[in-house]
Amino acid sequence: MRPQDEGTGRSRIDIAQAVVAPLPWAVMTTGLVVNEITKPVASVETPQVLLTSLAIFFPLLILRLGLVAWLHPGRRTTLLLLLASIAAWALGSISVNAARVDGQTQFPAPGEWLFLVSYLGMAGYLLRDVDWRQPRPARSWLDIVIVCGGTACLACLLLVTPIRAVSHQEGSSLLLALIYPLADMILALLVLGQSLLQTRSDRRKAWMIGLAFALMACADSGFALQGSASTYDFGNLSYALWGAGFSVLVAAACRPGQTVIRAVPRSAGTPVLVGAGLVALAVLAFRPDDTLAYYMLPPALLTLAAVSARLALALRDANRANDAFALSQTDDLTKLPNRRAVRAWLSEGLAARRPMALMLLDLDGFKEINDSLGHRAGDTVLTLVSLRLQEAVDQRTRVARLGGDEFAIIMGTSDEIELMETAYGVLAELAKPIVVEGIKISPAGSIGVTVAVATDQDGGEVLRRADVAMYQAKNSGLGAALYDAELDEFTRSRLELAEELRRALTEDQIEVWYQPQVDAATMRVCGLEALVRWRHPTQGVISPVAFLPAARRAGLMGRLSEVVVTQVVEDLQTRLKEGIDLNVAINCAPPELLGPTFLPHLFAAMATGDVPAERLVLEVTEDSFLADPQRTREILLELRGHGVQISIDDYGTGFSSLAYLRNLPVQELKIDRTLIGDVATDARSRMIVASTIQLAHALEMRIVAEGVENAADLAALVAMGIDEVQGYHIGRPMPPGQIDRWVIERAAEDRVLVRTTSSDPEHHNEQDPLEQEKEDSR
Structure with a gap:
């Protein structure tokens, strides 16, 4: 062809x-x-x-x-x-x-x-x-021997005995009469064994072949039952x-070939193995006479021997499985139960609705021990800590190692007072010195405590809450802390809030409000600070304090900053067209400032809106310089190269040194509200603020006080020579339309005040009280 x-x-x-x-x-x-x-x-x-x-x-x-x-x-x-x-x-x-x-x-x-x-x-x-290339375990071969042997015993009872009774033949004559039905039975058992070993993947074909030999066995049995005539009378x-048997066999052979699935053979199952053993026992116990022993005893004895071997293997596998299960729930180093065991205990306790609490202990400074003394010393510390923990609690309390330097303690109580007493007792026991590599070490740790509640579905949520509480204890420095849902930043509601915020960024729910800044000398509006707000469809206007942490965790701060920049530039463009010429300050966190997308978006928005670059003030925090000083300096120089002003926000909350500002293009410092709040009554605050103002002026920077809440603080700041102020005493944050009206009204009042003062001869030479106090202080 x-x-x-x-x-x-x-x-x-x-x-x-x-x-x-x-x-x-x-x-x-x-x-x-x-x-x-x-x-x-x-x-x-x-x-x-x-x-x-x-x-x-x-x-x-x-x-x-x-x-x-x-x-x-x-x-x-x-x-x-x-x-x-x-x-x-x-x-x-x-x-x-x-x-x-x-x-x-x-x-x-x-x-x-x-x-x-x-x-x-x-x-x-x-x-x-069939495909015999994949090796089969011993238990699979024993299963085959048991099943086939049991079937042979059953066939002996149901086939050999009736044929012998009818034919009245003995010895070789009987064997000759039985050779064909026995051959059919053996071939059928061979197909059964291949199926159990999973070397024959086409089940339909296996059934067809088995049916073919069953049909031929029936025909051959009829021939054997002819009796003593010994003639071919069919x-x-x-x-x-x-x-029919040969037709079905050929039809099965002609079926399309299928790929054998090489899987681990499944066991024949306990009922099948037990049934085969019982049939073999029946053959041995109920055979009619010794004449049939030659045919029936060998398969029966072989089946029983295989059943015994299979039971021995099953017992060995069960012991190994128990050992493997115990090892899978045991920590190799400390021999304590591990995380898998803890999850099993929690699931068991929750299912039984028993009172239960979980403590999660994390060692403080363990990495330093590993780095300084090596992992062997670290393993020694972990082993000793595990012993200390077991000594610090009673025998009913379970102690486990979750991994690394984390340990778990499970108690059968929901009494929070008892739990906290136990936690501090554990910390006290843990703090006793130990000697490792010739060095005396006093281990310390932080413990998070949580109580299992009825709504817990599995141990995963209990572990999560204990982990959150542990970090709350570590951050607060208290040593031990009970889980507080208000401090949990990873609850379901906060996750839902992040997803809602993701939709809000695409559905124009984000707004920019503005808080006015006034010149301290003239009290006239000189600038605005842009502050983000979320107008939620059901909750109304949401403060940034409520959603910015969720935005950071969800990785949405970059997108949020871009939305704010776009709105600020658009509002500035509208405001300039209406004759309102004011600086606008935009806050920028270090990750966004150092990221690859914020600056290009800012410059593109400025170019699209065609707004003066000097009207934009970018407020950056001091931790921006701590994160990456060189990269921050390059970015600030690039901003200044485009004409954007730069302000150091929250000054006084970081390392508060003016040394890093000498070679940076910074035009403004904003003193944090924590220093402003007591400036009128606290002499130390006044000294800090006054010295900061003098140093800033020496570096030719303007200085802004934020958080001015009352007239007394305002008067004190003006007397010290502050350049600009902002706060609730001046004006609260307002939406774009409202702030524009407020600025226009404020400017009109200033013009009226100026005309009135200049037309009154008695007040012509009278100085504004704030200005007078400012001059007196000088």
Whole structure:
């Protein structure tokens, strides 16, 4: 066949195979019907009809197998082996029935050896029709022996005993009568074993092959039950069973090949193994006499031996499983239970609704021990800590190591006072000095405590709350802390808030409000600070204190900063068109300032809005310089190169040194409200603020006081020479439209005040009280 004709050739072979497939059934049915009809007719010999049918039936089966073998070269050897076995059977059957034409034929006939060869060929076919490449564990082979042995014992009880009782034969005569049904049973058991070993993945094909041998076993059993006549006197039923068996076997062999799934074989199951053992015991206990021992005892004894071996393996596997389970829940270093065990305890306690609490201990400074003394010293510390923890609690309390330097303590109580007393007792015991590598060390730790509640579904939530409480204890420095939902930044509600904020950024719910800044000398509005607000569809206006932490955790600060910058530039453009010329300050956190997207977005917004760069003031905090001083300096120089002013926000809350400002393009300092709040009454605050003002002026920077809440603080700041002030005493944050009206009204009042003062001769030379106090202080 030429390569270009290969597809056409295969198609034709498929068609031919499909046409041939039903023909054997038709020939067999026709032959049986004709045989049944012609029995009463003396002129027609029944063997001649059957001989003619066999001469057509078996060649059609062989033709079908040959076509499939031609179509599938990879299976050709296997299929040809089955083809040869069916050909041998056909020759034997034709030989026996040809001899019957001349009269009754005695058993065994000369062609009987062909049937034995046929069974050998079918056994070879079954062995080659599967994939034995993957090794199988011993228990799988024992399962096969048990199942097949038990089935053989059952067959002995249901097959051998009835045949012997009917045939009245003994010894070799009985064995010869049973050889064919026993061979069918053995081949059926072979298919069963292959299925249990999972070397035969096509279940439908396995069932078809098993059915084929079951049909042939029925026919062969009928032959054995003929009794002592020892002649080939078959009925139509036997021929129908043999023909159906071979037809089903060939149909199964012609099914398309499937890839064997190499999986670990499953066990036959306890009921199957026990059942096989009971059948074997029944064979040994209830056999009618010793004559059948030759046939029945070997499979029964083999089955019982396999059951015993399988039980021994099962017991060994169970012990290993228990050991493995114990090891899986034990920490290798401290021999304490591990995280898996803690989760199991929590789940068990929650399911039983028992009072329960969890403490989570984290060692402080353990990394320094590892880095300084090495991991061996660190392991020694962890081992000693585990002993200290067990000594610090009673025997009913469970102690475990979660991993690293984290330990868990589970108590069967919900009394918070008792829990905190236990926690501080543990810390006190832990703080006793230990000697490691010749160095005396006093371990310290932080403990988070949480109580299991009825709404907890699993131990994961309890562990999470204890972890949050532990970090609360570490941050507060208290040593131990009880879980506080108000301080939990990772609750479900906060997660939902972050998702709502994500939608808010795309649905224009973010607004920019403005707080006025006034010139301390003239009390006229000189600038605005942009402050973000979230107009929630159901909760109304939300302060940034409520949603900025969620924005940071969710990674939304960059997007939020871009939205604020865009609105600020648009509002500034509108304000300039209305004749309101004021500076606008924008807050920028260090991650956004040092990030790759904020500055490009700011410059693009400025270019699009065509606003003067000097009207924008970027407020950065002191921790920006601590995070990355060199990168921060480069960014500030780039901002100043574009004309944007720079302000150091919250001055006084960081390291508060003016030294780092000498070589930076900073135009403004904003003193934090924590220093402003007591400036009128606290002498120390006044000294700090006054010295800061003098140093800032020496560096030619303007200085702004934020958080001015009352007239007394305002007067004190003005007297000290502050440049600008802002706070609730001046004006609260307002939406864009409201702040614009406020600025316009404020400017109108200032103009009226100026005209009134200049037209009144009595007040012409009178100085403003704040200005007078400012001059007096000088």
